[in-house]
Amino acid sequence: MDNSQKQIIVITLFLIIGVSTSIAYFNWQISEDQKKLIINHKQNRVNILQASIHERFSSHIKIIEETLLHSIHTKFSETDKINPELNGVPEFMEIDQRQELRNLLESNPRFESIGLFLPNGDIYLAEPFLSQLNLPQKNYAFRDWYVGAINTAGVYVSEPYETHYTNEKTIALSAAIRDGENIVGIFHTTLQLDFLRKLIDVQIQEPETMWYFVDENGKIGMARGDQTEYDEAFFSKLIHSLDSDGGYLQEEFFGKEQLVVYEASELGTKDWFLFLIQPSKQAFTPIVAAQYLTQSLLIVSIVVISGFGYIVFWQNTKNITIRKQLEKSNQKLSLMLEKSHEVDREKEEFSAMITHELKTPLVPILGHIKMLSKKDMIGNLNEEQLDSVQVIERNAKRLEKLINDIMDARKLDIDKMKFDIDDVVLDEFLANLKSNYQEVLNKKHIKFVLDNQVKGMTLNTDADRIRQVFGNLISNAIKFVPSDGGKITVGATKKEDFIQFYVKDNGIGISKDKQSHLFQKFYQVDTTHTRKIQGTGLGLVICKGIIEKLGGSIWVESDGKNGSTFFFTLPIKRA
């Protein structure tokens, strides 16, 4: 690499770092500022709305206070203590008092209704509807206002409720008419909140934005649109953690992160809160857009500059990169290989240990069996005892064969089976085979036929392993031939460059569909629980493994009725 190339690298790096840093800083600055601006803007709007609500309430409270001072007080003064049990609205209200209320309503059009509770418990309303006549004594809404007014020096403000005749959200305001220490009556009026609701809705028309007007107990007064998502308990809890001066917070509502701007104010005897809730993503849309723009600029700049740098040095770095990648891959592969070898080693050690532990007890078992069975060695057993010892011997040998089979299958799996290759004179080999099995087969009345068509030939192979294969095939044949008239033929014939051996029986045969599974591990032709033939299902797998390792192949032929013939071939000349 020459000096000019080095200079270009340095310049490119500086450019990338410089541009990235400045854009990131710029981006961050804009975000914070815009965020503040947006929150302020929203807070201002909420402030204005809250102020107009406050103004509306206050004017009502003011009117009530003035009314109490100037008119009602003189008209209804009585010296009796007020009756805490309300009588309700009498059917025939006193005309004077009713007229007084009407006048009051007319002179103050902002009053939606006016009522008066007298010390005797009668309730007078300016415009009683028929349904209001004879209101029950214990009308709980009236009682709340009544009790609220008695207990409050100023004007009592009720919780929002829906009137049963208009179904509109309403707040009741009530105040006590006092004569010195005595309360001579309760004056009350109501304020429909619908007017305020329309005012707020007109002011806030952003999408996905909700607003709530809530009293200090979390009770909803007004809200935008559908109020079914409103959770009174949640808001009640939230309100207790809020600052009474108003503010904002970001909180998860309705499954989204939301920006919540709120304003609190004292109306009558209570604190009230106006909440403006908007998904944060939505609220900060202008910022997000700005961020996207700056981020896109950043990415484009980096891509362009990097691309330039990359093209300049591509040629030089290409070879280095490939070499490094290759080295890295090689390292990874070596590690993996080492690990796999380690696992293999561990498996091998484990197998050796298991074999040792399983086989060791067989030494004394088989040895003592031998001593017990031999005449005049350590005393003689009677016939019945000898039979028992033979059962033990047969089963111990079965166990030994099973362990050997499992280990052979494992060795074939991990390619660790050893072969001792030597010249095998086939005449001798086959004759020995016959003599080895003759006795056992005679005992079982099975006819053994040797069909040797390879006289005088020699095969370069592992005689012990081939004996093992024949052993497995002949043992299988013995299991399947009929108890009366059983016949096993072992033969060998030359087929081009191979010697083809076979073991044929006149047993029950193997159906075509089962033949393809025969050389699979643990496969049994008869898998029922009541199967008569014992075995691990490994014998043929081992045969196949051995034959294939010695360069041959193995298969079965059977029509499923008249016995079966297992063939295997071995090359005359080993590769």
Place this chain on the structure above:
Amino acid sequence: MCIMKILIVDDNKDITDLISKYLNLNDHECHVANDGRNGLNLIESQNHDVVLLDVSMPEFSGIDIVNTIAKKDKSALRKIILFTASSVASSEIDKLLGLGVHSCLKKPMDPDELISYLKTFEEKNIALQQ
């Protein structure tokens, strides 16, 4: 048949008991060691015609014994016949055979086959000496 002086080294007492009994019944003279260190002491201190040595033993194994002897007198390994039940770790066995150990038998061996194996072993030794 010649009477042989045989040392059996195996940590499994059932096995040493059986083999020694069987060999005694066949008129051989048997000595037994049930751990590797004791086995090595007997090999070094007494002159046996043949040593039947188990490969896997705790603490001081047959492999350790062979390696120790190999450092002093390789020719002494000629009278050692290993026996092992584990068949997979054959690479270790190959190493021991490479050092000069006579042979390796696999457990469980037929006691009669062992007797005839020892007979052949002794006959070959006598032939070599002559």
